[in-house]
Amino acid sequence: MEFAVTMDSSAPVLIFYARNDALGDGLLRIPALRAARTAFPQSHIVYGAMRGSSLSQVLRKHVAHLVDDFRTKTPLSAILAEFAPRGRKAIVVDLRTGVPGLMLTALQLAGRGIRYEANFAGHLLSLRWDTRLTLRPEHNAWRYHRLIERLAGRHLPFDHRLDVPDAARARARQLRDGCGRPLVLLGGNAQGRKCMSEDQVVAVAGNLIGAGYRVLYLATPGSGPTPQALVARESRLQVAGPELAPDVAGFDDLLLALGEMAVAYIGMEGGLAHLMATVMTPAVIVNNGANMERWRPLSNTVEVVTAPRRGRSANVADTPVEAILDAAHRLLAAGCRDHVAAAPVTERRETAPVQSGVSVNADTL
Incomplete structure (x- = not known):
């Protein structure tokens, strides 16, 4: 309209x-x-x-x-x-x-x-x-x-959400391919010290896939792991890149549609995290030094992992995988605990509590 x-x-x-x-x-x-x-x-x-x-x-x-x-x-x-x-x-x-x-x-x-x-x-x-x-x-x-x-001179509505086109939702459903496992999105590409390492992405993806989640890596512009290298090391990992959409705007719409479906996004502090927040995707953010009081994603359901500082700088790639996974499983378990009955998205409603390193029978999800 x-x-x-x-x-x-x-x-x-x-x-x-x-x-x-x-x-x-x-x-x-x-x-x-x-x-x-x-x-x-x-x-x-x-x-x-x-x-x-x-x-x-x-x-x-x-x-x-x-x-x-x-x-x-x-x-x-x-x-x-x-x-x-x-x-x-x-x-x-x-x-x-x-x-x-x-x-x-x-x-x-x-x-x-x-x-x-x-x-x-x-x-x-x-x-x-x-x-x-x-x-x-x-x-x-x-x-x-x-x-x-x-x-x-008066209070005004605060609305940070973005609308998702139906065509993007249809493409996202095609990517899901009827899979009933809850979806987790990973994002590791960025500029400079913000990008995740190949080892981090592979380790996080392997743990979550083993725990019963379907994991999708978002191959956005920037430095970081290549889809080919990631899939070669973890064949169960799925990748979504710009080639799945007609143009840049269409790819952004696809990311939003996937964010609507996902039980979590895991990635570094930056634009992709803020994009996921516009559709209220729960998130684990690996921060390399940004002021989280000023830059916290507006989805509110956020776990922040701080990258260790080496001298005057901090690199996301130096963050222990264990810290990222601990935050991810805390976020996922809390979401299952607090919103099972009210979850508006099928994948979120059907998610069972998962603990780090504990497998879930995907047939029951």
Whole structure:
């Protein structure tokens, strides 16, 4: 169903501005964009960025009804000159961090009649006489959303979910091939120190398959194990890659559909974990140093395993397999304990409690 939005030229143009959006950044900003369209239905909404933005590319179809124009790799001053010439009311929501830069922008906009709401710590520098002092939330998604609530002067819905097309669900069912074993997704490809090792993936997959789960490795872009090497070492492991979908957007849809079916996702902190969270997939996240208060996946059912630090850095590949498996089995057992009767997905409802190293008769699942 499509909803037509009528713009009012007298309403202030609403400009979001960011430094750069990787996949995870863009996903965490969707609740704020939805809240903005709810609170300011008559405004023309522009999303700009100093560099690139996943919202204008791979996530565009999810926000096309929320954002009227994108301006990436464009200075804020150029966006204001185009959409808010002098005399036009405007609101700027600055999602960047770094107090000196935000203060400089606030000074540059002073006296122009532009309301400036920035991601200041504690919102102290954007405090106004008619706005109650509140602390800035720890989580980035709630920080962005709170900026819109402050502008609107009221509480607004927070919705981070993504819709899954029926065609993607059909492809996911084909991959499942009628298998009744509960599905676990593994993701190990990433950039730099975030990628999992081949040994980790093989060991985790072998343990879970032996315990009665069907394990699917998501071959996403980035460094990490190759599907060929993984299957050569663990022939029971299934792999899903971009070749199963017509394009990048179609592959993302397939990942979402698989996430709906899965009892767990296991992988490193990053965009894929945040994508799984949009369909509320329980997750085990291996973290190589990100602040989990700020970057925790929004699915809420999350076990975090912290990679050991070697000097000043931490590599996901250094994380003991035992720690990942302990977290995975805790997560799976708790899900079976707490949500058997209420689980909306067949695979989750039929899952039996599993302990590390204990096999389950797949015929009973």
